[in-house]
Amino acid sequence: MKTQAPKRQLFLGGARSGKSSLAEQAATATGLAVIYVATAEVHHSEGAGSMAQRVAIHKRRRPNHWRLVEQPLTLSETLFELDQEPCCVLVDCLTLWLSNHLCTEAADLDALLEQLIGQVERTQHHLILVSNEVGSGIVPMGELSRQFQDYSGLMNQQLAMVCDAVTLVVAGLPLHLKP
Numbered sequence: 001m002k003t004q005a006p007k008r009q010l011f012l013g014g015a016r017s018g019k020s021s022l023a024e025q026a027a028t029a030t031g032l033a034v035i036y037v038a039t040a041e042v043h044h045s046e047g048a049g050s051m052a053q054r055v056a057i058h059k060r061r062r063p064n065h066w067r068l069v070e071q072p073l074t075l076s077e078t079l080f081e082l083d084q085e086p087c088c089v090l091v092d093c094l095t096l097w098l099s100n101h102l103c104t105e106a107a108d109l110d111a112l113l114e115q116l117i118g119q120v121e122r123t124q125h126h127l128i129l130v131s132n133e134v135g136s137g138i139v140p141m142g143e144l145s146r147q148f149q150d151y152s153g154l155m156n157q158q159l160a161m162v163c164d165a166v167t168l169v170v171a172g173l174p175l176h177l178k179p
Helices: 019-029 048-061 075-082 094-102 109-122 143-162
Strands: 008-013 034-038 067-070 088-092 126-132 165-170 173-178
Touching: 008 019, 008 143, 019 034, 019 048, 019 088, 019 126, 019 165, 034 075, 075 088, 075 109, 094 109, 094 126, 094 143, 109 143, 126 143
Parallel strands: 008 126, 008 165, 034 067, 034 088, 088 126
Antiparallel strands: 165 173
């Protein structure tokens, strides 16, 4: 007898830990149609080559039949709109979404996080979230970096509370924190 996958899953890990790959495997395992919500933005400026390479790796790894929605900012609204479809929604990556907002002067991060957490709690579809764990290092010296680390930690804590399953990925290996 096949066990039902958790409805809301959170995959955490450091950069290049394997969290996205494991989240993609979990999405496939649901047997549902998958909608991949990408939050990365590739700007054609100095240093954008690295992000473009990361995006290309993710594109090559994803099955062609998955639907792609590129949404760097209005994630809660997108999740609400997708809630009308019986599917699995995979969001990669929440810390990039947070970074996108940190670089926007008008962003009210507290309100955005509250809106996101509320939408995750209300979701009707199977939802898989990917986020970086950034709290294992030193406290950054720069104000923007500290703000990113603080909000990332707060976001991950709040999401872990409302998700049915939380997996920390280290060196490609999953450590199931919840249930």
